[in-house]
Amino acid sequence: MGLSRTDLRLRPKAATITEEEIARVIAARQEARAAKDFAQSDTLRDELAAQGVDAMDGDPLGWDWRLG
Numbered sequence: 001m002g003l004s005r006t007d008l009r010l011r012p013k014a015a016t017i018t019e020e021e022i023a024r025v026i027a028a029r030q031e032a033r034a035a036k037d038f039a040q041s042d043t044l045r046d047e048l049a050a051q052g053v054d055a056m057d058g059d060p061l062g063w064d065w066r067l068g
Helices: 019-034 038-050
Strands: 053-056 064-067
Touching: 019 038, 019 053, 038 053
Parallel strands: none
Antiparallel strands: 053 064
């Protein structure tokens, strides 16, 4: 059994956001970007960033995130 991308995520002890919350915001952000609602997409990215989460849009393996 190999490592998954999820296995490689780092979670600082001070982080208060859950993986489920991150997934919800990432999904909403994907929908906003698909609808070309870039203002909403930016707002959601900023919401994640405020909680220490970096959204990685240009990842060639698809959308992902990491806690900064």
